[in-house]
Amino acid sequence: MRRRCKLLTALALCVALPSFAAQAQDKTLRLWTFLNPNGTEARENALKQIIAKFEAAHPGVKVQVEQQVWTQMTPKFLAAHASGTAPDVIWVHSEMLGKAISGNTLADLNKLYFASRSDDGADLDNVFWQFSQKDGAQYSVALTSGIFGLVYRMDLFEKAGIKPDSIRTWADLEQAAAKLTTRSTDGNVTRWGLCQHFGKAPNSSAIFISTVLSKTGGKMFSSEGKADWANPAGEEGLRRVVDLVQKAKVSPPDAINWTEDDMYDQFAADRCAMATGFSSRVARLQQTLGKDKVGFMGYPSDDPGKPSPQIVNAWFESVWSKGKNTKEAAEFVAYTVSPEADRIWVTVGGTIPNRKSTLKELQDFLAKPENQYLGAAAEYIQKAGWFPPIDADIAGYRDFINVAIQKVLTGQATPKDALEEAQSGYNRKHGFK
Amino acid sequence: MILRTRNFSGETLVFVLPAILLLVLLLYLPAVLGFYYSLHELEGMVPGSYSGLSNYQAVIGAPEFIDVAKRTLVYIVGAVSLTLVAATGIALAVNTLTGPLATAVQIGVILPWAVSSVVGALMFRWVYVSDIGLFAYAIESLGLGPYRPLAGPVSGMLTLIASACWKKLGFAVIMILAGIKSIPADYHDAARADGATPWQAFREVTLPLLAGPLIICSVVLAIADLNTVELPLIVTNGGPVESTTILPLSIYSLAFSQFDFQGAITLAVFMFAVNVVLVASYVSITQRRATHA
Numbered sequence: 001m002r003r004r005c006k007l008l009t010a011l012a013l014c015v016a017l018p019s020f021a022a023q024a025q026d027k028t029l030r031l032w033t034f035l036n037p038n039g040t041e042a043r044e045n046a047l048k049q050i051i052a053k054f055e056a057a058h059p060g061v062k063v064q065v066e067q068q069v070w071t072q073m074t075p076k077f078l079a080a081h082a083s084g085t086a087p088d089v090i091w092v093h094s095e096m097l098g099k100a101i102s103g104n105t106l107a108d109l110n111k112l113y114f115a116s117r118s119d120d121g122a123d124l125d126n127v128f129w130q131f132s133q134k135d136g137a138q139y140s141v142a143l144t145s146g147i148f149g150l151v152y153r154m155d156l157f158e159k160a161g162i163k164p165d166s167i168r169t170w171a172d173l174e175q176a177a178a179k180l181t182t183r184s185t186d187g188n189v190t191r192w193g194l195c196q197h198f199g200k201a202p203n204s205s206a207i208f209i210s211t212v213l214s215k216t217g218g219k220m221f222s223s224e225g226k227a228d229w230a231n232p233a234g235e236e237g238l239r240r241v242v243d244l245v246q247k248a249k250v251s252p253p254d255a256i257n258w259t260e261d262d263m264y265d266q267f268a269a270d271r272c273a274m275a276t277g278f279s280s281r282v283a284r285l286q287q288t289l290g291k292d293k294v295g296f297m298g299y300p301s302d303d304p305g306k307p308s309p310q311i312v313n314a315w316f317e318s319v320w321s322k323g324k325n326t327k328e329a330a331e332f333v334a335y336t337v338s339p340e341a342d343r344i345w346v347t348v349g350g351t352i353p354n355r356k357s358t359l360k361e362l363q364d365f366l367a368k369p370e371n372q373y374l375g376a377a378a379e380y381i382q383k384a385g386w387f388p389p390i391d392a393d394i395a396g397y398r399d400f401i402n403v404a405i406q407k408v409l410t411g412q413a414t415p416k417d418a419l420e421e422a423q424s425g426y427n428r429k430h431g432f433k
Numbered sequence: 434m435i436l437r438t439r440n441f442s443g444e445t446l447v448f449v450l451p452a453i454l455l456l457v458l459l460l461y462l463p464a465v466l467g468f469y470y471s472l473h474e475l476e477g478m479v480p481g482s483y484s485g486l487s488n489y490q491a492v493i494g495a496p497e498f499i500d501v502a503k504r505t506l507v508y509i510v511g512a513v514s515l516t517l518v519a520a521t522g523i524a525l526a527v528n529t530l531t532g533p534l535a536t537a538v539q540i541g542v543i544l545p546w547a548v549s550s551v552v553g554a555l556m557f558r559w560v561y562v563s564d565i566g567l568f569a570y571a572i573e574s575l576g577l578g579p580y581r582p583l584a585g586p587v588s589g590m591l592t593l594i595a596s597a598c599w600k601k602l603g604f605a606v607i608m609i610l611a612g613i614k615s616i617p618a619d620y621h622d623a624a625r626a627d628g629a630t631p632w633q634a635f636r637e638v639t640l641p642l643l644a645g646p647l648i649i650c651s652v653v654l655a656i657a658d659l660n661t662v663e664l665p666l667i668v669t670n671g672g673p674v675e676s677t678t679i680l681p682l683s684i685y686s687l688a689f690s691q692f693d694f695q696g697a698i699t700l701a702v703f704m705f706a707v708n709v710v711l712v713a714s715y716v717s718i719t720q721r722r723a724t725h726a
Contacts, residue, residue: 071689075478079694082478096692188579199670200678200690254564256673257583262563269565396691406674410585425497429693 027325028062029332030087032077033315034070042283043144046349050341054332061328063089074100077320081105084322088329091315092140097132098390100318101139107319108137112330123355124337128314131387140316141337144280144351147298147312147381148206150194151267151277151285154295154369156180164297168304170240177250180273193250195272196241197258198405205401206276207244210299210308211237213386218309225392226432229401230416230423238415242408256409278313279377283350286370296373298380312385352378393430400426464705471699478694488699497675505659505679507590512597513654517647519598520605525635527606528613539606546603554667557596562668586676589669593677596668597658605650612646613639645722652715656708680704 035041037048051063066087068076074096080086081103092100100106114121121129121138128142150173157164162176177193184190196207212220215233222228229237244251255263260277267275268288277285277296285294298307317336319329335341342358345351346365352374353359359366359378366375388394404418413421427433471488473480492498527538545553561568562582569580582592616639624634662681665671671678671686678686684704688697 075689075692075694079478099692188573199672200675200686201670252564253584254581257589257670259670266565271565393692396686396693399686399690403672403675406672410674412674429691 031089032087043349086320088323106139107321110138140318142314145314146279152274156273195275197263201259208237213309230419235415282373291370307384309384309386475695492699511594515598524610543603550663608650
């Protein structure tokens with residue numbers, strides 16, 4: 001009996017040992033992102049395909065996605081870096097990239113990968129690529145980049161006889177919104193011409209920001225991050241936002257508490273003809289409303305035909321500086337912006353091309369009416385994209401601006417007083433006197 | 434050798450040790466670390482130089498703190514009062530019902546309490562608060578629209594209080610119903626025999642005997658309401674104009690909207706201290722009741 005047990009144990013070990021050895025050779029890269037590769041959204045489908053192709057090309061390396069809440073992901077990463085438990089690959093929020101770099105949490109991708117591949121760098125060179133460079137190091141690649149602008153219903157525009165390129169000034173925008181606002185017989189609005197959102201949220205106050213940037217030449221903050229929006233440009237921007245609700249009555253007053261997601265829900269529920277949205281959300285709205293129904297355009301300005309500056313945004317995929325698998329992680333990061341992956345991001349994920357070569361190759365694809373938004377967003381970024389100062393900690397500024405907008409909407413303050421209170425509150429919070 | 438005292442043995446320790454370890458790991462250790470972090474300057478999530486109580490001065494001395502504290506108090510008092518009054522009425526009504534009807538009413542009341550907080554808050558918002566929700570549609574169909582409970586600071590706070598009541602009503606009904614059922618029927622028979630009206634019987638017999646369960650229930654509800662972040666976050670988003678930004682939501686906003694981890698940790702430790710006071714009250718009340726019983 002004892003002999004049989006020993007024999008069985010030895011047999012079991014012989015079978016198990018090779019698989020243990022194989023597992024010991026397998027490397028697992030932990031990836032923090034807000035996308036779920038098993039989800040149904042376009043970008044999630046793209047990520048799933050990219051991961052599958054990377055794993056097929058790199059036997060022994062597995063990518064394990066740990067989905068996170070996007071608002072909490074970067075702060076969690078910084079905490080995890082301090083405790084030594086950060087993931088190998090992280091998608092960093094653009095507003096916290098400076099903090100992540102200065103905290104030495106991110107590895108230099110030039111040393112790990114790109115230094116020996118200068119052609120790659122040239123093909124990837126754009127405002128996002130440059131934004132994540134510091135002192136000769138490359139800290140990130142940009143994924144799902146985009147810009148805030150006007151998401152609009154192409155079918156409703158056509159029905160109302162409005163051409164998108166006829167919206168060249170703020171006055172044109174208000175007129176178009178008025179034409180697109182529909183009411184029932186008892187006077188209640190059934191569809192708003194232009195939906196905004198003023199709830200405290202990480203993304204909002206886009207029309208205010210566009211106005212201020214346009215009037216001040218891009219000076220909303222000092223290079224250290226001190227706010228400078230309590231001025232005539234700020235008052236004009238705030239009045240513009242509020243007048244769309246109260247005077248023109250083309251934006252819903254309920255938006256005082258809407259988050260960005262509430263606004264997209266309303267848009268998808270056919271309650272908005274236009275919305276102050278982000279370009280990379282168009283693909284998801286098209287999944288709900290139809291590919292030929294949702295388009296994108298930039299914000300107009302007082303200068304006909306010249307778009308207002310607007311914040312660009314991206315998720316900056318980076319390698320953790322203290323990870324055990326930095327080489328493999330850098331290869332994965334580089335793969336996610338490879339020509340093959342970039343094509344997948346565009347054709348499957350509905351995101352703007354990262355590479356100049358992708359833009360050329362997919363000209364026919366981008367020319368299709370349902371993909372109009374990609375070209376429009378790429379052009380808007382090129383003409384008027386604006387990045388906040390990377391080294392400045394400007395976190396939370398939108399909260400202060402939105403509260404100022406809410407105060408004016410509820411009649412609790414004038415635009416001047418509301419903006420001064422918001423500016424001084426923000427500056428005090430960030431240690432500026 | 435097994436350690437034995439009058440009421441305690443090593444065997445007892447073995448059984449409670451896992452629970453104690455979990456409490457230490459998930460509650461006490463983070464609280465102690467949080468307190469430690471709040472006494473230092475955080476440099477990228479790592480404690481740096483010792484700063485004493487200056488972080489507390491900065492957070493509690495900020496102009497907005499008093500407003501947040503007042504709103505939190507209004508919210509807790511409002512939500513607890515409304516919940517107790519509604520739960521007492523429902524419990525009294527359910528106590529008179531029998532059979533399937535009593536069961537159906539109890540299930541209907543307890544259901545919001547049984548679903549997860551986030552799901553409950555989302556449901557409340559979609560059905561009752563959103564302008565594209567069923568309730569708004571019903572209101573406007575009756576010609577009473579338009580319906581905008583979140584458009585004003587006062588209506589926003591009332592909506593938040595209503596959502597807190599809706600969510601915790603089931604729990605309060607269970608506790609108060611148990612209290613009602615523990616009152617001997619003889620007392621009510623005697624009151625009826627003496628010619629008391631139903632209101633007099635309630636005021637002179639039921640209510641005094643329900644005092645214990647009501648006090649315990651109010652402390653438990655206050656603790657639960659103080660620590661609720663999902664309701665103000667999902668139902669009102671803290672607005673409009675921060676009129677429904679209460680203490681837990683303020684901590685959440687500091688951490689995940691403004692990335693001010695220093696302020697968030699400091700305020701969280703302060704809130705932990707308030708919770709300790711409330712829990713101590715709860716334990717003191719229950720111990721006193723046990724002694725008198």
